[in-house]
Amino acid sequence: MHEITLVTGLFEIIKEQVAARGIESISKVRLKVGALAAVEPMTLTACFEVVAEGTVAEGAQLEIEEVPLTGRCRGCGADFRIEKFSFICPCCGGGAVEMTGGRELYLESLEAKMKPL
């Protein structure tokens, strides 16, 4: 269960935010997930709902945005989107391609209600 580990990690960050900013409740959580993070959005949402139960994030909506896989050619320096896991530069045909995006999973933003001062 890869997703439950990710959700547990995500909640560590959420808890820090809640403590630091005095959040009363969370209505929406936006995540960015790379194409290579190997995450199943349905499973991630289900895990999120389970972990969120009884916390300030209970009932919050989870929004998942997929980040495409991108690379940079070491030969000519071109930046491009990697389609179908083809690690070949479309400009010069070189095979020395460095991955620049698509592996990440991070918390993009939270929509929250603050505690009254």
Ligand SMILES: [Zn+2]
């Ligand atoms: Zn190239």
